[in-house]
Amino acid sequence: MLKRVPSGRQQDPGMTKFVVDAALGAKLTGVGEAVEVCDASGRTLGYFHPLAPSPDSTTAAIRSPLSDEEIERRRQDRQGRPLPEILADLERQ
Numbered sequence: 001m002l003k004r005v006p007s008g009r010q011q012d013p014g015m016t017k018f019v020v021d022a023a024l025g026a027k028l029t030g031v032g033e034a035v036e037v038c039d040a041s042g043r044t045l046g047y048f049h050p051l052a053p054s055p056d057s058t059t060a061a062i063r064s065p066l067s068d069e070e071i072e073r074r075r076q077d078r079q080g081r082p083l084p085e086i087l088a089d090l091e092r093q
Contacts, residue, residue, distance in 0.1 A: 020028070028035075034049045064071065 028048055028050070031048070031050055034047055037045045037048050039045055066074075
């Protein structure tokens with residue numbers, strides 16, 4: 001059952017917050033992308049967009065395809081042109 005309570009969010013004080021029961025909360029916690037929420041007849045009630053994972057949890061799962069040694073080698077291998085030179089060329093075009 002949904003219970004309407006004040007949001008309490010400073011960013012959007014006009015937003016209404018709905019408190020869901022534990023079963024629906026568990027289902028929504030498990031989704032990793034936006035989902036369409038429908039009633040039993042299939043009528044769309046709205047859309048649920050889960051919060052982005054915290055940076056700590058996503059950073060741990062992301063690994064560069066480059067080794068640390070390759071990253072350092074590329075840092076040392078300075079090729080290309082300085083940004084001011086590139087911007088100057090773009091302004092001339």
